[in-house]
Amino acid sequence: MYRTPALLAPLALALAASAFAAGEHDHAHEHQPLHGGVVVEVKDVDYELVARPAAVQLHLRDHGKPADVSQASARLTLLTGTDKQEAVLRPAGGKLEAAGSFRLAPGTKAVVVVTRPGKPAATARFTLK
Template sequence: MNRSTTRAALAALALALATATALPAHAHGDGHSHTPHHGGVVTEVGDMDYELVAQPERITLHLRDHGKPAKTEGASARLTLLSGSDKTEATLTPAAAGTLEAKGQFKVAPGTKVVALVTLPGKKAANVRFAVK
């Protein structure tokens, strides 16, 4: 292959990759969207949607598996909240179908970063990241 053919092939490959990654997250055809259902911030990891609703007295994590509430019996989540120079940790436990929750006093404001380690029975732990809006 000569240089011009190689360059053309690389350019075509780059265009194909750029086009493929520009598709919206809900385009994989299973019919579920990644919009917040509870007014929080949504992050997708694997086939699960995690919606964080962070309030000063309560932090709730809603889990959806293919658009339906995930089974949270026996599940837990360990959250680290980073707000400016403040670092707070919280442990969430099952509260309702598809929901993990912690009550207490939390510093949450726009820009707060949250890292969650979510453990579901029989599944590999998921590392989920959020930025509070």
């Protein structure tokens, strides 16, 4: 007697449930922008990039709370079409910031490598809207 389909239904249901659960977060904080930027999460830290033509800011939240960036720095790379710009972000009032003249457009790719004392370097990737 051929019973393989009867065995496949419970297996498919179990795999679907585990795939659904893998996409859920087990922590309570939101990943919404608080400063009008774009947010990505890397290892339980939210990185919010606020990019404007005259300044770029990076806000960090660790488990939903502002992270200490007083001793941190970040290297920023912006890619707009074939144009590449780089800058160093330094602490400025609870965030990391660089001033300058930045060429930005919807779809600009940004990569930041953040260095904080006592933590491994973290890389966050953004696509500007």
